[in-house]
Amino acid sequence: MDHDRIARLLEQAQAIAPLKSWPRYEVDHAVFDEIGRVIGEGERELLGLWAEPGMVHMALRRIGEDPCVVSTVVIDDRFPSIGRWHAPAIRLERTIHDLYGYVPEGAEDNRPWLDHGAWEIESPLGGRTSSALRDPADYAFLPVHGEGLHQIPVGPVHAGIIEPGHFRFTANGEIVARLEERLGYVHKGIDALTTDAPLDRAARIVARVSGDSTVAASFAFACAIEAALGFAAPPRAAGVRGVIAELERLANHFGDIGAVCNDAAFALIHAYCGILRERVLAVCEAVFAHRLMMDVIVPGGVAANITHDGARLILSTLDDIAPTFADIIRCYEDTPSLQDRTCNTGYLAPELAKRFAPGGYVGRASARDFDARRDLAYAPYSGRAFDVPLFTTGDVDARVRVRIGEVLASMQLVRDLLATLPDGPVLTPIPQISEPREGMAITEAFRGDLLVWLRVMPDGRVARCHVRDASWLQWPLLEAVIENNIVADFPLCNKSFNCSYSGHDL
Amino acid sequence: MRTLLLRSLFAKPATIDGPAPADAALEEVGRALEARVRRLYGRSLTIREVDAGSCNGCELEIHALNNPVYDVERFGVRFVASPRHADVLLVTGPVTRNMSVALARTYAATPDPKWVVAVGDCGCGCGVFEGSYAVVGAVEKVVPVDLSIRGCPPRPIDLLKGLVALVEKATQALPRKE
Numbered sequence: 001m002d003h004d005r006i007a008r009l010l011e012q013a014q015a016i017a018p019l020k021s022w023p024r025y026e027v028d029h030a031v032f033d034e035i036g037r038v039i040g041e042g043e044r045e046l047l048g049l050w051a052e053p054g055m056v057h058m059a060l061r062r063i064g065e066d067p068c069v070v071s072t073v074v075i076d077d078r079f080p081s082i083g084r085w086h087a088p089a090i091r092l093e094r095t096i097h098d099l100y101g102y103v104p105e106g107a108e109d110n111r112p113w114l115d116h117g118a119w120e121i122e123s124p125l126g127g128r129t130s131s132a133l134r135d136p137a138d139y140a141f142l143p144v145h146g147e148g149l150h151q152i153p154v155g156p157v158h159a160g161i162i163e164p165g166h167f168r169f170t171a172n173g174e175i176v177a178r179l180e181e182r183l184g185y186v187h188k189g190i191d192a193l194t195t196d197a198p199l200d201r202a203a204r205i206v207a208r209v210s211g212d213s214t215v216a217a218s219f220a221f222a223c224a225i226e227a228a229l230g231f232a233a234p235p236r237a238a239g240v241r242g243v244i245a246e247l248e249r250l251a252n253h254f255g256d257i258g259a260v261c262n263d264a265a266f267a268l269i270h271a272y273c274g275i276l277r278e279r280v281l282a283v284c285e286a287v288f289a290h291r292l293m294m295d296v297i298v299p300g301g302v303a304a305n306i307t308h309d310g311a312r313l314i315l316s317t318l319d320d321i322a323p324t325f326a327d328i329i330r331c332y333e334d335t336p337s338l339q340d341r342t343c344n345t346g347y348l349a350p351e352l353a354k355r356f357a358p359g360g361y362v363g364r365a366s367a368r369d370f371d372a373r374r375d376l377a378y379a380p381y382s383g384r385a386f387d388v389p390l391f392t393t394g395d396v397d398a399r400v401r402v403r404i405g406e407v408l409a410s411m412q413l414v415r416d417l418l419a420t421l422p423d424g425p426v427l428t429p430i431p432q433i434s435e436p437r438e439g440m441a442i443t444e445a446f447r448g449d450l451l452v453w454l455r456v457m458p459d460g461r462v463a464r465c466h467v468r469d470a471s472w473l474q475w476p477l478l479e480a481v482i483e484n485n486i487v488a489d490f491p492l493c494n495k496s497f498n499c500s501y502s503g504h505d506l
Numbered sequence: 507m508r509t510l511l512l513r514s515l516f517a518k519p520a521t522i523d524g525p526a527p528a529d530a531a532l533e534e535v536g537r538a539l540e541a542r543v544r545r546l547y548g549r550s551l552t553i554r555e556v557d558a559g560s561c562n563g564c565e566l567e568i569h570a571l572n573n574p575v576y577d578v579e580r581f582g583v584r585f586v587a588s589p590r591h592a593d594v595l596l597v598t599g600p601v602t603r604n605m606s607v608a609l610a611r612t613y614a615a616t617p618d619p620k621w622v623v624a625v626g627d628c629g630c631g632c633g634v635f636e637g638s639y640a641v642v643g644a645v646e647k648v649v650p651v652d653l654s655i656r657g658c659p660p661r662p663i664d665l666l667k668g669l670v671a672l673v674e675k676a677t678q679a680l681p682r683k684e
Contacts, residue, residue, distance in 0.1 A: 124640070187604055189640035255566075281570070500562060
């Protein structure tokens with residue numbers, strides 16, 4: 001195996017035993033900084049950057065290999081900035097500063113990110129010093145200079161039925177010269193709520209990080225717990241989890257394909273996709289007693305089984321919707337006025353996708369060939385063949401086509417999983433442990449890879465839990481793709497990304 | 507496209523039958539109306555949805571109200587883009603500290619008489635986010651609430667029942683024509 005620079009740096013570092021599934025290394029500030037520099041040069045992808053009291057962790061992945069975690073101890077409330085070398089880390093570092101008060105040394109952007117001055121405390125997970133309320137509008141947007149430029153502030157309350165966030169457009173006539181996002185409006189303090197929490201409570205909170213990815217988040221949380229405690233869900237539970245995860249993907253992709261077309265003023269596909277989404281959710285309710293399948297995946301297995309009738313209902317629904325979906329694809333492909341809006345709009349360059357490692361359709365529409373289901377091969381996907389559509393055109397159209405391909409692949413996966421669903425129990429009791437353990441898991445949500453890292457205590461409580469939604473690495477790219485597009489195409493670009501606000505704001 | 511259009515012409519409607527208004531909601535709305543200016547809504551309500559901190563689960567189900575299956579517009583209920591056009595604010599929560607100013611301003615921007623409907627277990631209580639430094643809590647802690655629709659998230663049919671009750675009562679509360 002060839003050794004890149006980071007592998008050599010980590011060779012000398014100490015691998016900490018308690019993290020399960022993947023190694024965690026503890027390094028000093030100099031090595032942490034050096035690793036940051038090398039990541040900035042394009043060696044390895046940054047999957048996450050988060051803190052706990054006294055420690056900062058980052059998750060890395062070398063293409064084609066398993067991820068690892070590199071940690072460094074916080075000294076005098078400081079740690080070396082990764083963002084100075086690697087732009088995707090900037091918002092993650094600003095978040096660490098807001099939540100813990102730890103200063104990323106050498107970082108250029110020191111503005112608060114999630115802290116809008118409304119919490120009445122500073123560093124809620126660190127020093128917890130009380131602070132005076134600030135005007136939430138008092139935020140230093142990056143200065144924009146130029147003749148004929150004007151600004152359009154949008155949000156936090158948007159026109160549609162969507163989550164809150166602020167977009168500051170700087171436009172030259174119709175053309176967007178720059179978009180700057182300001183997020184954090186739906187920050188609910190999830191990192192604090194999952195600190196020292198009973199296992200079932202932590203699981204319920206993680207399931208509500210982002211409603212559209214509730215299954216994927218519960219899935220990752222359960223896998224992380226199982227990795228940490230060294231046990232596995234029964235084979236039937238793994239199969240049921242797969243079916244649930246794919247149904248969630250189907251429902252979301254149907255919604256997204258319709259919504260993108262709707263934002264291009266093509267309501268016909270939106271109406272049909274709405275019906276398909278509704279069909280899937282109705283089946284979910286019939287089989288799992290919850291339309292979004294919240295809290296169905298639990299550590300140790302699943303809380304709902306698929307009965308014989310349930311499986312039949314799922315299959316007959318797929319049989320029903322497949323022809324309609326084929327018509328929808330044909331309609332999308334045969335309508336030049338629609339493609340006129342989606343093709344070449346919101347272009348994301350493959351180089352940027354490589355650098356930011358955005359998961360899901362955002363990455364796979366711009367040549368980033370990664371799907372956690374295939375590349376990190378967790379149960380029940382290990383050993384299964386399924387299509388992972390890949391495009392290089394990087395526009396709204398490519399992101400729609402990735403979703404179309406994934407819908408077809410998911411429908412096939414559901415059929416395969418149901419056909420090979422083993423008999424047996426669906427829940428394994430959670431084993432006792434005698435020392436604190438750490439676990440990490442990554443699942444493929446409809447939006448992209450979702451990472452959960454956690455530490456469990458012997459009494460079964462979750463000491464610390466961090467959820468990193470794919471949105472963290474996708475939001476900054478939305479700023480890049482809208483550049484030089486017309487303002488009216490922003491909804492189209494935004495919907496083609498469909499980043500989560502809640503999953504990002506935590 | 508022709509195939510899809512033709513099929514739409516000849517297919518049965520995807521829309522389900524409208525539900526009867528929920529009893530509990532009827533009672534709650536009735537009470538809210540007694541104390542309010544009785545105004546002619548003409549069986550038509552315009553709604554501005556405000557996400558004041560939800561996980562997006564409630565939004566997904568509110569969205570579903572507009573799809574062909576639930577088709578909320580047939581009851582005279584329409585979602586509008588601005589609070590200035592709205593009779594009703596449909597608010598999901600828990601209200602985060604970072605959103606409380608925006609919610610209060612949205613309420614202020616909505617013309618009187620207006621109603622507020624709190625949606626979801628978080629909007630009606632605080633849900634699993636109880637006790638966080640970052641949330642204010644239920645919607646009623648920031649703006650007065652007239653109707654609560656619980657659920658995590660409430661199903662579209664539950665939302666529909668609540669809204670139908672709202673329209674129903676609004677019509678009944680009209681001064682009788684001479």
